[in-house]
Structure formats: C-alpha cells, structure tokens
Amino acid sequence: MSYATKDIRNVALLGHGGNGKSTLAENMLFLNGVTDRMGSTAAGNSVSDFDAEEIRRQISISLSTMYTEYQKTKINILDTPGYFDFAGEVAEALRVADTGIIVVSAKDGVNVGAEKAWKSLSDANLPKAIYISKLDEEHADYFTALNALRDKFGPSVSPMAAPIVEGGKPVGIVDIVGRKAYKYNGSKRSECPIPDSMADRVEELYSEIAENAAGTSEELMEKYLETMELSSEEIYGALTTGIAEGEIVPVYCGCATSGMGTLELLDAIKNFFPAPHELGEPVNEAGSTKAIVYKTISDQFGKFSMFKVISGKVTPDMTLTNARSGAQEKLGHIYYMQGKKNVEVQEICCGDIGAVSKLSDTKTADTLCDAKAVEAAPGIEFATPCYSMAIAPKTKGQEDKVAQGLARLNDEDRSFTITNNAETKQMVIAGAGDIQLDVLCNKLKNKFGVEVELSPARVAYREKIRKPLKAHGRHKKQSGGHGQFGDVWIEFEPQEEQEDMIFAENVFGGSVPKNFFPAVEKGLRECCTKGVLAGYPMVYLKATLYDGSYHPVDSSEMAFKTAASLAYKELINASPVILEPIGLLKVTIPDANMGDIMSDISSKRRGTVMGMNAEGGMQTVEAEVPMAEMSSYAIDLRSMTQGRGSFTLEFVRYAEAPAAVQQKIIDEAKKEADE
Numbered sequence: 253m254s255y256a257t258k259d260i261r262n263v264a265l266l267g268h269g270g271n272g273k274s275t276l277a278e279n280m281l282f283l284n285g286v287t288d289r290m291g292s293t294a295a296g297n298s299v300s301d302f303d304a305e306e307i308r309r310q311i312s313i314s315l316s317t318m319y320t321e322y323q324k325t326k327i328n329i330l331d332t333p334g335y336f337d338f339a340g341e342v343a344e345a346l347r348v349a350d351t352g353i354i355v356v357s358a359k360d361g362v363n364v365g366a367e368k369a370w371k372s373l374s375d376a377n378l379p380k381a382i383y384i385s386k387l388d389e390e391h392a393d394y395f396t397a398l399n400a401l402r403d404k405f406g407p408s409v410s411p412m413a414a415p416i417v418e419g420g421k422p423v424g425i426v427d428i429v430g431r432k433a434y435k436y437n438g439s440k441r442s443e444c445p446i447p448d449s450m451a452d453r454v455e456e457l458y459s460e461i462a463e464n465a466a467g468t469s470e471e472l473m474e475k476y477l478e479t480m481e482l483s484s485e486e487i488y489g490a491l492t493t494g495i496a497e498g499e500i501v502p503v504y505c506g507c508a509t510s511g512m513g514t515l516e517l518l519d520a521i522k523n524f525f526p527a528p529h530e531l532g533e534p535v536n537e538a539g540s541t542k543a544i545v546y547k548t549i550s551d552q553f554g555k556f557s558m559f560k561v562i563s564g565k566v567t568p569d570m571t572l573t574n575a576r577s578g579a580q581e582k583l584g585h586i587y588y589m590q591g592k593k594n595v596e597v598q599e600i601c602c603g604d605i606g607a608v609s610k611l612s613d614t615k616t617a618d619t620l621c622d623a624k625a626v627e628a629a630p631g632i633e634f635a636t637p638c639y640s641m642a643i644a645p646k647t648k649g650q651e652d653k654v655a656q657g658l659a660r661l662n663d664e665d666r667s668f669t670i671t672n673n674a675e676t677k678q679m680v681i682a683g684a685g686d687i688q689l690d691v692l693c694n695k696l697k698n699k700f701g702v703e704v705e706l707s708p709a710r711v712a713y714r715e716k717i718r719k720p721l722k723a724h725g726r727h728k729k730q731s732g733g734h735g736q737f738g739d740v741w742i743e744f745e746p747q748e749e750q751e752d753m754i755f756a757e758n759v760f761g762g763s764v765p766k767n768f769f770p771a772v773e774k775g776l777r778e779c780c781t782k783g784v785l786a787g788y789p790m791v792y793l794k795a796t797l798y799d800g801s802y803h804p805v806d807s808s809e810m811a812f813k814t815a816a817s818l819a820y821k822e823l824i825n826a827s828p829v830i831l832e833p834i835g836l837l838k839v840t841i842p843d844a845n846m847g848d849i850m851s852d853i854s855s856k857r858r859g860t861v862m863g864m865n866a867e868g869g870m871q872t873v874e875a876e877v878p879m880a881e882m883s884s885y886a887i888d889l890r891s892m893t894q895g896r897g898s899f900t901l902e903f904v905r906y907a908e909a910p911a912a913v914q915q916k917i918i919d920e921a922k923k924e925a926d927e
Contacts, residue, residue, distance in 0.1 A: 257603040264349035268365025269334030272385035279508040284320040299591035300331040315341035317589040325522045337688035340667025348560040351379045358392035361400035364895040384505040387422040411503040439511025465490035491524040528603030537602040539563035540622035550664040566600045572620040575628035579613035634667045637682035639886035641706040657700035676710040711880045715783030717826035720745040725819030738811030741799035754794040764800040771809035775816030786921035830914045831906040833879040839899040857881040
C-alpha cells in the first residue's frame, strides 16, 4: 500500500466550530467504503473525534488524521478543531497540509472561524478552497453565503458548484464548469438536465470563473479578451495553477450527512488540488530521508509521532537522526493513521503522512533525517500563550505527579507552557483560553489519575521605601556562658540604580569590626526577600552601615545578622510603598471594536493608551497596563470582539500602585498569613 508523490493529496479542514468539518471528513470515508456506517460527533462514534474529552464535550479538541483512497489517489484528511482555544492544532495541520478547505455553513456564511482560517492559510501561503455545508438546514441559503464570502474575501472566490433546490429542499448539485447537473437519492447521484430556472445563473457564474481562469496565463488572457469566453477544458486546465497560486479559491457545496456534493468535492481534490511536490516546500522523492513530526499523541502507554515525509521515503527499522538533539531514533513499525486506529504499512513515500511509535527523544516540530544529511526543516510556530492560571493538586504531595502528567501532555500539545514560579511558589500553566486549560485538567485526571484545581496566578509585587531613614538594631542576649551581642546603625535610602540592594559601609574608629560587615550585609539581603508591608521583595534599596558597637567576647556573626534584621524592621517608618508590574499591551482588533477596547483599557484595567495604528481594517492599540488587571483579558477580549481580537503582553517595569490597590494587597497578605 504505497503511492507515488503525484498521487497524494494532503487537505486540512478548517473553519468555525459546528460548521460540519468532522461530518464532511466522516462522509468522505463512508462514501469510499473506509467505514461501513456514518459516525457522528453527537453520537461519539466518529473516526476523527475519538478522545474521551471530545466525546464528552461533543466538539473537536485535537487535530485528527485520516485517509481515504479515491480513484487511485490517496487523500489525507487533517480535521482541525474550530474552537479558538485549540489554534495550536490548526498550526500543526497547516505545517503538513498542501491545501486548506474552509468549511462554512449555508445558514451562517462568513463567521469569525472562516476569517481566521482564511488568514491562517494566507499567512502559511497555502492554497484555499471553500465548502458551503448544511444546505439542508432551515434558513440555509447558498447564494447569500456565497455573496458574503465574495464581499469579504474578494473576486478570487469562484463557485464551482451550486445546489438544485425544489420545494425549499436541496435535491442535487450543478457542476458549473462542466455544465452538468446531478440529482441525489441518498448518497447515490444520477445525471439530469440543468433546471431551466438555473440556466441563466449558471452561465453567469461560468463567465466569472472563466475570467478568473484567464488570469492564470497570458495565453488564456489573450484568448479571453478576444472572445470573452473559455472552454470547459481550458478552465479545467487553468484550475490547478490558479488554485496553487491562490488566484482561484474554488467553492463547493453539499450536505455531508446525506452525501450530497461530497463526490464533487472529492473529484476536485483529485483533479485540481496540488500534490505535495507542486508547492513551495521542496519535496524530493529521490533525496535522502527527511520527515517533519507535526503531531504527537501521548498517553500512559507511550506515544505516537505523526510525520510527513518531505524527502526520500520512510521504511520500518530505519535509524534516523533528530536534527534538534542529534539523537539516533530507531524506527519500528510504521503506520497510516485512521483516527485512533493505525494501519501498518511497509513504506511511506515522499509527500505522504504516517506515524511511528515509541520514539525516545522526538517532539512535535522536530525533523528526522538520514545521518548523512542532517538538516532541520522549518518547524511549527505556535501562538504565545495568553491565559495563565496557577495549577495545584487537590491532594497535597502529588505535585510531582502533576508535573509529570503536564510534561507528557506538553509532548502532545506544544501550544501551552508550564512554569514553576519560585517567587510566588506556584506552578503556572498558560494556554489560549479557559477551555484549553479545563481540557488539560480533565486529561490529567483521566489519563494520569491526578485531580487538580486552578486558581488565579499570584502577581509578583515588589516593595520599596520613598524616604531615607537612620535605623538602630541592637541584639543582646545573656543566658549563661557566652552571650550574644550585636549593635548596628544603618542608613537606609531609596536608589534607582539597580533592583538589588546596594550595601555600603562608612564605619569610623572600628566601632564595628570589619569581619562583621559581611554578616550585616547577609542579614539585610535575607530580610530583603520579604518587605515590611505585605512580604513582597524589597527593591531599589541602599543600606549603609555607619556605626555600632561590639563586645569582645559575646559578639558573633549571628548576633550582627540579627541586629541588622532588627534595623531593617524600622523601614516601616521610611514611607514604604508597593510596586506593581506593568506590562506593554499590544491588542489588534477590528475598527468597529475600537471604542469598547479603549474604554476597557482605561476604566476596567487602569491602563494608559500609548498609541495606535491602523492597517487593513484592523487597529493595533498599544497601552501600558498593570499585570494584575490582565488575568481574564484573553476571555474578555474574545467576548468583546467575537474572537476577532488578538494581543501580546510583555512585562516592562514596576510602578507604584494606587493607595487603594496597595491596601487591598496588604489586607490579602495579612489574611493569607493568618490562614
């Protein structure tokens, strides 16, 4: 079961959640006899949505890889989640897809998912096609959806098919370029005449496609300008080039639950969509072996690494080198993936997609190469995680189990990060949104047997003093035998040179011997880890030891450390304040959301807008905002912009918090200390 590169098609299904991507994939498999019945996401028995979380939530969460053979062509289907929390899965699919099919419903037309899919494909420089789904649903309107797509994405949107509607119900499909019509009885189709009521519209659409096809070559353009028409054969000949170069975005339609329109789409994938060697990335059938790992599935039993061969071929028992780590990876059995099932094969050709189990040192986005030609292929860019929460086990003592489980899940999903924050003593998990983090928590429970809870991540505040202070610290203790004696005068003052404390000494006459200076400094540095207001680190402090006294017998390093700490406590009288971390926010939003976003930044987030610039109907606003006000911003921004907005947030500096905020921080610290 091996195919030549020219007979491979790698297509990704993209679009808004609930628009029918998984149903379309299921129907492709069913019509080609891969499955003996149509599964569904709702029933929990589809090929692509097999994870326990997907079945429970009835949505796609992970990228799923399937394949079918159609007229001696192997079509690899990459079914991506539509919910924005799982955009990392879309990035994985687009790394190995050769065309993206944007699925939109005939009822909703252009929605945020379609806009994001279009942008993702454009950014990846990949050909696009559109499938208008759910023609049979109430209020479905193919032509309204088509017009909305053209208004949004421009004249490259070219309808290749249109539905035949009788009595308000779709009963067939017209192939516009072929000028043929088909009636459907279930999934069986039979040719029929184009209805008279559609003849004029079909001719109008044909002319529009001809115009787009003419733009693919000078020769066709000359002929079109002379005659104002092209033959079906000439249009078909231009489609492959036009689709590959993005000049033509073909539109197909159907109802995947019944199978109407799926064969027309399969015909197009085989005949017009580019094979792997016809695109930008060099694909070399005769070269030494090279494969990019685009997805990892990990559980308590091990892991599967899914890959696309971009040079040579992959066979069982090969030893390949990981270009990132230099590790040698011995391959065992190799497989095609059919959802959760694997089908063992003896060869995976250049351009094709496969899987191998139990690689020891290989992660998603790694390149596996022949040892004689080690060179990494371009990897996968994941969006920077923007929603952070602290994660902790419900049962104390299971922290290691949580960390190990998250590390295994991170092998599978590289779009989230795990950080152990030593300062706040929290493990912080960051992802795209609350749904992604909730799914990860459930996977920890179901796959690794550890229950966790999420809470807002603590903010790393700081403290500093605002006025100089001369403080006296005296430690004297007598308890038989050697006593303890240390006596210091220290001048504390604010400084702006560095965050760490600056220590100096200006002692005259040996009132404090030099050998005790390090003890005084050490005592102060230890104290600076906890400020005098709320226990946050003390910063921008200068401490000068200028006087004191000692006892020739009872003085010791420990006594002077203690004396220094007593002097440090006097900083409560040096006008101490709490500093909060300030971040630079860059938020990109549609023009229409500008007012809401500006109002939210200034009134709800205590932010200051620094500037803005416009580009292509979008606005990028730059603002400085307290990090403490940004914990829910990923969710709030999604709500305010219906998912169209995006942002980055980077720490830039510390600034004095408003008095009311300081008091709240102090009260919370006292409450925590009491508990």
